[in-house]
Amino acid sequence: MTSSRSDRPLPEHTHIAVLGAGFGGIGLTIKLREAGFDDIVVLDRADDLGGTWQANTYPGCACDVPSQLYSYSFAPNPSWSRTYGKQPEILAYLRTVAERHDVVRHLRLRTELLDARWDEAAALWRIETSRGPLTADYFISAAGIFAEAKYPELPGLESFRGRTFHSLHWDHDHDLTGERVAVIGTGASAVQFIPEIQPKVEALTVFQRSAPWIVPRLDRPTLGLERRLLRHLPLAQKAVRGTWYSLIEGFGLVGFVDNRFRHPYELLGRIQLRRQIRDPRLRATLTPDYMIGCKRAIFSDAYLPALDKDNVEVVTEGIAEVGPHAIVTRGGAEIPVDTIIFGTGFTTIPTAFDRIVGRDGRSIADLYARRPQTYLGAAVAGFPNFFCTLGPFGAAGNQSAVYMIESQVAYIVDALKTLRASGQRRVEVRENVQDAFVDEMRRRSADTVWLTGGCESYYTTPDGGNAGLYPSWSFEYRRRTRRFDIESYEVSA
Numbered sequence: 426m427t428s429s430r431s432d433r434p435l436p437e438h439t440h441i442a443v444l445g446a447g448f449g450g451i452g453l454t455i456k457l458r459e460a461g462f463d464d465i466v467v468l469d470r471a472d473d474l475g476g477t478w479q480a481n482t483y484p485g486c487a488c489d490v491p492s493q494l495y496s497y498s499f500a501p502n503p504s505w506s507r508t509y510g511k512q513p514e515i516l517a518y519l520r521t522v523a524e525r526h527d528v529v530r531h532l533r534l535r536t537e538l539l540d541a542r543w544d545e546a547a548a549l550w551r552i553e554t555s556r557g558p559l560t561a562d563y564f565i566s567a568a569g570i571f572a573e574a575k576y577p578e579l580p581g582l583e584s585f586r587g588r589t590f591h592s593l594h595w596d597h598d599h600d601l602t603g604e605r606v607a608v609i610g611t612g613a614s615a616v617q618f619i620p621e622i623q624p625k626v627e628a629l630t631v632f633q634r635s636a637p638w639i640v641p642r643l644d645r646p647t648l649g650l651e652r653r654l655l656r657h658l659p660l661a662q663k664a665v666r667g668t669w670y671s672l673i674e675g676f677g678l679v680g681f682v683d684n685r686f687r688h689p690y691e692l693l694g695r696i697q698l699r700r701q702i703r704d705p706r707l708r709a710t711l712t713p714d715y716m717i718g719c720k721r722a723i724f725s726d727a728y729l730p731a732l733d734k735d736n737v738e739v740v741t742e743g744i745a746e747v748g749p750h751a752i753v754t755r756g757g758a759e760i761p762v763d764t765i766i767f768g769t770g771f772t773t774i775p776t777a778f779d780r781i782v783g784r785d786g787r788s789i790a791d792l793y794a795r796r797p798q799t800y801l802g803a804a805v806a807g808f809p810n811f812f813c814t815l816g817p818f819g820a821a822g823n824q825s826a827v828y829m830i831e832s833q834v835a836y837i838v839d840a841l842k843t844l845r846a847s848g849q850r851r852v853e854v855r856e857n858v859q860d861a862f863v864d865e866m867r868r869r870s871a872d873t874v875w876l877t878g879g880c881e882s883y884y885t886t887p888d889g890g891n892a893g894l895y896p897s898w899s900f901e902y903r904r905r906t907r908r909f910d911i912e913s914y915e916v917s918a
């Protein structure tokens with residue numbers, strides 16, 4: 426239903442063009458409409474709204490932050506079926522919210538952004554899409570941070586005769602029953618799908634580069650009584666959300682306060698490992714060699730028991746090459762394989778950033794290639810009338826992304842309201858304000874566990890800097906983005 430209504434033609438001009446129809450783009454459109462803006466077009470290349478939650482359909486796909494918190498504060502859902510909603514339920518939630526708030530008529534799906542350029546003379550954005558051009562007074566990117574699959578370079582992969590796919594493009598037509606399957610990578614997605622496929626396959630070889638910290642997930646179905654209570658007592662629902670928020674925010678003690686706070690969390694991980702893995706050698710293989718929190722810790726009760734099964738082998742020695750029917754390890758072992766599944770995560774700079782070009786002809790990707798640069802993760806100097814959600818230093822290491830997105834949405838909507846009220850049209854963050862912010866981020870990141878915890882991750886840049894996490898409490902970030910600080914911007918009519 427959603428997609429059929431989005432085949433409407435693109436207008437020649439819109440007041441606000443939004444890129445992306447995930448949590449970011451949908452939340453933004455709802456709040457813009459509430460503020461009285463209605464001339465909004467939301468572009469997304471996908472067939473449906475939902476972003477992450479329509480793209481990832483692998484078995485076991487679910488959120489890692491409890492759903493009572495991983496949802497919009499303005500659209501609470503008393504009916505989550507379990508602590509952590511699974512992908513179909515999260516997608517259904519987003520569809521319901523979008524329909525209830527009349528967002529659907531703003532969507533232009535199957536519409537890929539090809540190029541967006543600021544035209545200084547006309548003071549507007551010229552946007553090229555796969556379904557034609559349009560112009561916009563304001564352009565807001567909610568293109569996400571995990572939108573494209575990342576693949577490892579494996580010599581000989583092109584000679585492989587079996588099936589290969591990435592967790593982001595799960596091949597549901599391919600039956601893994603009785604197959605010899607190799608999984609490359611042990612990140613958050615692999616941890617979710619491995620327990621789902623392990624019972625089906627004849628043999629599962631998991632190629633692990635570094636062992637993730639696995640901590641108890643505490644997932645369970647929601648009782649009917651709880652749902653009734655949450656439905657009739659909104660305060661109870663707020664209390665549940667607040668409790669999860671505080672528990673998760675507490676992990677910031679490890680992240681950016683003092684990494685000695687990691688010990689109780691690491692103990693939890695070690696106890697779980699000891700209880701769920703019988704073989705001491707496998708336990709050693711699965712023991713992380715870096716501090717918890719350096720990469721995002723993963724919540725799972727099912728992953729380690731799956732690895733403990735007799736049809737599973739964990740290989741750490743790396744891949745030398747892939748042949749037509751086997752993977753050869755660096756140690757020379759030849760492992761016969763029918764299907765290779767990449768659980769290797771996502772590229773961190775979305776390709777959309779190559780296609781958004783500011784007033785001096787440089788793209789956002791060009792800018793970030795030197796170092797991540799934004800103001801509050803929501804504006805970029807050199808890019809007038811442009812804002813974004815989850816930009817560098819606007820993402821949280823531990824907290825729900827939806828919480829951070831809502832902070833950015835409030836800031837951006839306040840910006841557009843402030844401009845409208847003051848009769849100004851052009852807005853661009855001052856370069857010195859952005860530089861001071863980036864310096865502050867660099868200074869405050871130096872002692873974080875992300876940089877000192879002894880791991881490599883998408884939290885860091887190739888030169889070991891912070892790639893874009895806000896290095897402090899998310900409630901501090903919320904306070905900073907509560908109001909649009911017009912004095913930090915050059916504005917004109």
Ligand SMILES: Cc1cc2nc3c(=O)[nH]c(=O)nc-3n(C[C@H](O)[C@H](O)[C@H](O)COP(=O)(O)OP(=O)(O)OC[C@H]3O[C@@H](n4cnc5c(N)ncnc54)[C@H](O)[C@@H]3O)c2cc1C
Binds near residue numbers: 468469487570614777
């Ligand atoms: C499997 C998985 C589980 C996750 N679990 C959690 C969790 O538990 N907690 C948490 O906080 N975060 C989680 N995340 C992170 C998650 O991405 C964010 O929470 C959130 O969904 C981001 O929303 P978004 O709207 O910013 O981006 P997205 O949901 O990624 O949406 C971006 C949209 O932009 C569109 N787009 C991008 N480029 C173009 C282009 N050139 N042209 C047209 N359209 C384009 C994409 O098609 C996409 O629909 C998870 C991510 C994954 C992949």
